[in-house]
Amino acid sequence: MDINDLHPPDDYSHRFFIWHEWIQANGPLTAENVFDYFATSMFYDKQSNNQVLRMQTIHSGLPIENEAEELKRFTGVEFAVVHSQPPTMFIVQKRERLSPDEVRPMAAYFIMNNRIYQSPDVYTILSNRLLTSLHSLQTSLDILRSHRPDYTPRTGFVWPITDPSLPLEITKKRTTEDDAMNVDEASSIAAPKRKVPNSPEAPRRQQNNMLLLNAMRATAAHSKMSLASSAFAASAENLPAETPVTHIRSSATPGPSSQAATPKNVPNAPTTQEPAKVPPGGGKKKRKRI
Structure with missing residues (x-):
């Protein structure tokens, strides 16, 4: 060497x-x-x-x-x-x-x-200027990294920019409100959202009421159909029940003879069954004839 x-x-x-x-x-x-x-x-x-x-x-x-x-x-x-x-x-x-x-x-x-x-x-001038520029950039980035604000999911890394023309108290108040907002947004990630009443200062958000309107229309149509079916079932139940007709054929007379008679206290005679109640809108069932 x-x-x-x-x-x-x-x-x-x-x-x-x-x-x-x-x-x-x-x-x-x-x-x-x-x-x-x-x-x-x-x-x-x-x-x-x-x-x-x-x-x-x-x-x-x-x-x-x-x-x-x-x-x-x-x-x-x-x-x-x-x-x-x-x-x-x-x-x-x-x-x-x-x-x-x-x-x-x-x-x-x-x-x-x-x-x-x-x-x-x-060569010396250029190298000196480049080294000076790089040193200044590195120093600036180190200062920015040490004072970088916290990350929020809504806004990311946002620097608090203050207007020097405003009074000091208003600037401090705005900085405090921004910090509180960042804390609330960070806590809302872990905790579920809570409904906050609309304040008069905050602008109201426009809500989409089309889904609610369609649901109300469907409910009204369904209620009309249910009312019609229940009225029809009630009118069917109020109709008089038909009495069964029994044909008695005598063995002495060869010719066919029919006589309408109402059986009285016949033990073996079949009894009429009441129609089963159906739910509203189910329609009317056919009765069995004996």
């Missing part, structure tokens, strides 16, 4: 540089002395072409008149001030020179209010 994996080199992306003594000794930053101030920071590379050019002219004591033109003679890493807005804003670019007319940017640094910062790359 490479030791750099455990201890990666510091890129100074989370640090800044400021030197108050240098500012007090040399005055505020300008386009001429800003690079000298940048060269004292930890962002400056001592092996860059700028340092090589300075070492070549350090013994002669002559200042470098045009450093940008002199750096075109070299190839490699160099620094250049690409934007100057004294005394508050400066941008220094680190780049690799491939030819006198071709360079490739490597990093950027900005100086703001005498503080030198390293500008982050696009």
